[in-house]
Amino acid sequence: AAKRRQLGVLVYDTSMDTRSSASLSLLSELRVAIEQEELRLYVQPKVDLKTGQVLGGEALVRWLHPQRGLVPPMQFIPFAEQTGFIRQITVWMLETGVQALQRWQEAGLSMKLSINLSTRDLLDPTLTDRVRGLLDRHRVSAAWLCLEITESAIMDDPARALQTLQKLHELGVRLSIDDFGTGYSSLAYLKRLPVDELKIDRSFVTNMERDLDDARIVQSTIGLAHNLGLTVVAEGVETDKAWALLARLGCDEGQGYGIGRPMPSAEFLGWVRRWEA
Ligand code: C2E
Numbered sequence: 001a002a003k004r005r006q007l008g009v010l011v012y013d014t015s016m017d018t019r020s021s022a023s024l025s026l027l028s029e030l031r032v033a034i035e036q037e038e039l040r041l042y043v044q045p046k047v048d049l050k051t052g053q054v055l056g057g058e059a060l061v062r063w064l065h066p067q068r069g070l071v072p073p074m075q076f077i078p079f080a081e082q083t084g085f086i087r088q089i090t091v092w093m094l095e096t097g098v099q100a101l102q103r104w105q106e107a108g109l110s111m112k113l114s115i116n117l118s119t120r121d122l123l124d125p126t127l128t129d130r131v132r133g134l135l136d137r138h139r140v141s142a143a144w145l146c147l148e149i150t151e152s153a154i155m156d157d158p159a160r161a162l163q164t165l166q167k168l169h170e171l172g173v174r175l176s177i178d179d180f181g182t183g184y185s186s187l188a189y190l191k192r193l194p195v196d197e198l199k200i201d202r203s204f205v206t207n208m209e210r211d212l213d214d215a216r217i218v219q220s221t222i223g224l225a226h227n228l229g230l231t232v233v234a235e236g237v238e239t240d241k242a243w244a245l246l247a248r249l250g251c252d253e254g255q256g257y258g259i260g261r262p263m264p265s266a267e268f269l270g271w272v273r274r275w276e277a
């Protein structure tokens, strides 16, 4: 029965009380996951939509659970955010991601890696020093690291988010607004953020061929980003037609199943060589 309960709680449910025994058991499983090195860093390629060149990738976490197999992030990231455990996951992703960047550099490739931050990370006063320390230790230039933050994470506590983003920006890492268009973002606020990139949420991109409103949202987001001097990235590029339409609308970069699915980071360099061959 104990085992069944342990496996049963792995699927996160928003009604779950973070103090319940099921929740405590998931939390202890996550601690074990980090100690036993059960987390995996997957990378999904990002390409230049005009030239097709691979510009780098986005780091996405997976949990290789001994019984469950590969657990997707939506089954534990929201819980980790709610309990604060996300900070340990972010630290692990940053360490593993910067190591990957060092390997890419040593292989002679100039590619960027994007890592996702959560609301909690933006409130962590030690984050910038930690990132600086990692980049120094692995001799990776800050310009190769990009940090993705969702609109809603920023709007949770805009003043503190701005402080953290400013420090990260001074360090020289790239900053990206993730899932753009899904939260309520104040454009006036956006203008003041030291960001370099906007990512158009997948929901608009996957619907734009069928839905004229979504196509207009994509088009105006590209215009907005460019007017603010930002690079614009489309997520959810699933077809060649979507790629062609986005390129025609002037979108700079793309990411999606039609280009490449997230893959174990060890397979990424081989994928890049095959793509460019
Ligand atoms: P996200 O940051 O918006 O990441 C993009 C998600 O879209 C990924 O799902 C990716 O596999 C998926 N995706 C990419 N291209 C396509 C496509 O063409 N079609 C479809 N249907 N899906 C596509 P994944 O890896 O399951 O991650 C889901 C979410 O979990 C992420 O959304 C992010 O919010 C969160 N997440 C993942 N890894 C981390 C992490 O290390 N830290 C934090 N804080 N959150 C993470």
Ligand code: CA
Pocket (backbone or CB within 6 Å): 058, 116, 148, 178
């Ligand atoms: Ca992201």
Ligand code: CA
Pocket (backbone or CB within 6 Å): 178, 179, 199, 201, 202, 235
């Ligand atoms: Ca996204």
Ligand code: CA
Pocket (backbone or CB within 6 Å): 179, 201, 202
């Ligand atoms: Ca998303």
